[in-house]
Amino acid sequence: MPGEGGEAGEPDRAGEGVSPGEGRETAEAVEAVFREERGLLLASLVRRFGDLDLAEEVTSEAIEAALRHWPAEGVPARPGAWLLTTARRRAVDRLRRDRAYAARLAVLAADAERAEPAPAPDVSGSGQGFGSGSGFGSDELPDERLQLFFTCAHPALAAEDRTALTLRCLAGLTTPEVARAFLVPTATMAQRIVRAKKKIREARIPFRVPGPDELPGRLPGVLQVVYSVFTEGYAASSGPRLQRLDLAEEAIRLARILRRLLPAERESAGLLALLLLVHARRDARTGPEGEPVLLEDQDRGRWDRPMIEEGRALVVRALTGGPAGPYGVQAAIAALHDEATDVAATDWPQIVALYDVLRTLTPSPVVEVNRAVAVAMRDGPGAGLALLDALAGEPRLRAYPPYAVARGDLLGRLGRDGEAAAAYREALELAGTEPERAALRRKLGE
Amino acid sequence: MKYMLLIHSGAVDEQGGAPQCTVEDWMAYDKDVRDAGIHVSGESLADLVTATTVRVSPAGERTVTDGPFAETRELLGGFLVIDVPDLDAALDWAARCPGSRDGGSVVVRPVADFGA
Numbered sequence: 389m390p391g392e393g394g395e396a397g398e399p400d401r402a403g404e405g406v407s408p409g410e411g412r413e414t415a416e417a418v419e420a421v422f423r424e425e426r427g428l429l430l431a432s433l434v435r436r437f438g439d440l441d442l443a444e445e446v447t448s449e450a451i452e453a454a455l456r457h458w459p460a461e462g463v464p465a466r467p468g469a470w471l472l473t474t475a476r477r478r479a480v481d482r483l484r485r486d487r488a489y490a491a492r493l494a495v496l497a498a499d500a501e502r503a504e505p506a507p508a509p510d511v512s513g514s515g516q517g518f519g520s521g522s523g524f525g526s527d528e529l530p531d532e533r534l535q536l537f538f539t540c541a542h543p544a545l546a547a548e549d550r551t552a553l554t555l556r557c558l559a560g561l562t563t564p565e566v567a568r569a570f571l572v573p574t575a576t577m578a579q580r581i582v583r584a585k586k587k588i589r590e591a592r593i594p595f596r597v598p599g600p601d602e603l604p605g606r607l608p609g610v611l612q613v614v615y616s617v618f619t620e621g622y623a624a625s626s627g628p629r630l631q632r633l634d635l636a637e638e639a640i641r642l643a644r645i646l647r648r649l650l651p652a653e654r655e656s657a658g659l660l661a662l663l664l665l666v667h668a669r670r671d672a673r674t675g676p677e678g679e680p681v682l683l684e685d686q687d688r689g690r691w692d693r694p695m696i697e698e699g700r701a702l703v704v705r706a707l708t709g710g711p712a713g714p715y716g717v718q719a720a721i722a723a724l725h726d727e728a729t730d731v732a733a734t735d736w737p738q739i740v741a742l743y744d745v746l747r748t749l750t751p752s753p754v755v756e757v758n759r760a761v762a763v764a765m766r767d768g769p770g771a772g773l774a775l776l777d778a779l780a781g782e783p784r785l786r787a788y789p790p791y792a793v794a795r796g797d798l799l800g801r802l803g804r805d806g807e808a809a810a811a812y813r814e815a816l817e818l819a820g821t822e823p824e825r826a827a828l829r830r831k832l833g834e
Numbered sequence: 835m836k837y838m839l840l841i842h843s844g845a846v847d848e849q850g851g852a853p854q855c856t857v858e859d860w861m862a863y864d865k866d867v868r869d870a871g872i873h874v875s876g877e878s879l880a881d882l883v884t885a886t887t888v889r890v891s892p893a894g895e896r897t898v899t900d901g902p903f904a905e906t907r908e909l910l911g912g913f914l915v916i917d918v919p920d921l922d923a924a925l926d927w928a929a930r931c932p933g934s935r936d937g938g939s940v941v942v943r944p945v946a947d948f949g950a
Contacts, residue, residue: 544921591944592835594920 422451426560427645429471431532434595437479440539440557440585446482450475533558534649535595541610542593549584550613551620556581558645559617559638569635570620607650611659611715614642618663636667647702658706658716664699665722668692679823679830684731696726714749717742736766753782757791761798769801789818796831836874836945837924839914844937859932867916867927878912911938915945 422429426447433443450471464470483490540553548570555561555569567577587593598606621635643660650656672686703723706716721742728734743759756779764772776795785791796811809832816828860878867873882903889897911933918924921942928940 542921544925591942592920594922596920596922598922 422560425468426451427533427536427558428531429468429475430557431536432472433475433479434536434539435532436476437483438595440588442479442482443475444557446475446478449478531649533645535597537610537646537649538597538606539588539593539595541606541613542588543606543609544591544593545584545587547616549580550609551616552577552580553584554613554642555617555638559642561638569638603653607653607655610646611655614639614646615659615663615715617642618667636663636670639663640667654706654709655713655715657702658713658719661699661702661706661719662715662722664695664702665719665726668695668699668726674823677823677826679827683725688729691726696723699723699726712745712749714746717746717749721746731765734765736762740766753779753784753791754788756782757785757788757794761794764798764801769798773798773802787818789815789820789824792818793828835920835924836915836917836947837921838943838945839916839924839928839931840910840941840943841878841912841914841931841933842939842941843909843911843933844939856932863930863932866930867914872916872918872927874915874917876912876914879910882909 429450430440430443430447433447434440437443453474454467454471458464458467536557537554540557541550545553552566552570555566556563561569563578563581564574566581567574570577597603618636618639621637621639640660640663643656643663647656647660668691669683669686671692672688672690673681675681699719700723703716703719706712706719712720721739724735724739724742739762740759743755743762747755747759757776760772760775760779762772763775773795776791776798779785779791792811792815796808796815799805799808799811812828812831816825816832819825819828864876867876882901885901887899887902889899891897914931916924916927918927921944924942928934928942931940934940
């Protein structure tokens with residue numbers, strides 16, 4: 389992979405082709421290739437043919453062909469070029485069979501060509517290898533995923549559809565996997581994806597990267613999609629499990645791709661930093677029964693130090709060279725927590741100062757709740773409680789359990805146990821996951 | 835690709851008209867659309883008090899009623915059909931439309947193309 393970092397846990401890829409007889413390993417290698425690079429291939433085909441459905445169809449056909457041929461014949465020297473060539477041939481065949489479809493796409497393709505000529509990949513089959521840890525994107529295909537990110541996260545699509553499309557087209561998840569991630573039936577998710585693709589096609593949402601003047605308006609939407617994948621994975625909003633790690637890791641993978649594609653954007657560094665600095669605490673965040681463990685009670689020895697170091701380096705990038713964005717500021721807050729040996733040693737004045745910046749960038753009652761908790765740590769529980777009580781009328785906090793939990797904690801620290809119990813019971817009614825409810829019942833001594 | 839911009843006014847005065855934008859705003863926008871070579875058609879609609887609704891029953895009986903009157907906050911005040919390459923271009927023109935300001939909104943609808 390080009391750029392810094394690379395893909396964590398990325399499997400080593402076959403070097404100069406695999407000889408026949410290593411079938412099982414080869415099949416796994418092929419799946420890994422597609423898991424990682426499906427989006428790369430899809431983006432290239434979308435660029436060439438201007439049609440997401442066709443691109444998806446022939447991408448799937450190409451991988452099926454690879455699964456059939458490679459175990460017997462060996463992985464070609466340039467697997468990426470092989471897959472792209474196979475997919476392109478299937479697309480051309482399809483267009484020859486269906487003239488009306490081809491005529492419609494010809495208009496789209498012409499538009500795309502005008503915008504930027506599609507590169508013609510080398511199909512000779514010789515040349516650079518696939519190995520030395522680099523994906524075929526770096527040496528066989530230009531990385532054209534950025535435009536697909538912007539299409540999938542287009543503001544003309546419903547927010548839930550943006551997330552689903554991004555997971556499918558760029559993370560390479562299958563529709564059943566996306567459905568499982570969001571705890572909806574596969575048929576429901578399939579309908580949602582079909583509807584979103586129909587809108588892209590028929591309203592002609594373009595496959596393009598916004599120009600420099602539009603980018604500040606459009607980038608937050610793309611980052612938001614990745615962030616919402618992460619938060620959905622990090623704290624499942626409903627259901628028995630508190631964390632769905634696979635989604636959080638998908639989000640980090642997507643954030644890494646965006647970071648590589650947009651190296652000059654501080655917020656792409658800020659988002660990746662934030663995800664890493666929060667995800668670094670994953671092992672300490674839940675107890676043996678799956679119950680949530682508060683930051684102050686977490687075993688900090690179980691935090692992922694290399695991940696924290698990677699995140700901290702990115703925070704520096706996110707905060708230098710201009711005004712910080714909301715992801716950079718949130719990452720800086722997360723970094724301060726991650727750097728502290730315990731709650732007492734945490735730099736609360738600095739955290740309050742960062743929340744002061746964040747509330748101007750993205751004002752919201754949730755930011756105010758977090759700021760109030762930080763103020764309580766800096767100035768004492770009474771000061772924090774006064775700020776929380778001032779938020780009592782906020783409609784958005786009525787269904788937000790952390791607000792009631794924070795009030796309960798501060799009331800408890802002030803010795804107002806009866807009121808604390810009332811606040812915990814309020815949170816208990818709102819809490820979405822069973823581990824959260826169990827933790828609240830323990831606070832209540834039930 | 836053709837898109838219809840359905841221009842809805844936000845606030846409506848007593849006569850059913852939309853007061854917020856000046857005639858000069860609209861003339862300047864209309865000129866920009868024509869100068870860009872994307873204008874297909876467009877009209878602004880007379881005040882809602884002049885509207886009449888027609889329905890024909892399954893038996894073929896015609897019902898004519900006065901109205902509709904503004905029951906919703908937003909009301910269709912005009913439309914514009916433009917021919918631009920993609921949705922982003924259509925959204926840009928919608929955002930420049932004076933009808934998208936002051937509580938108004940512009941709904942962008944692709945025109946169905948049955949020829950392709």
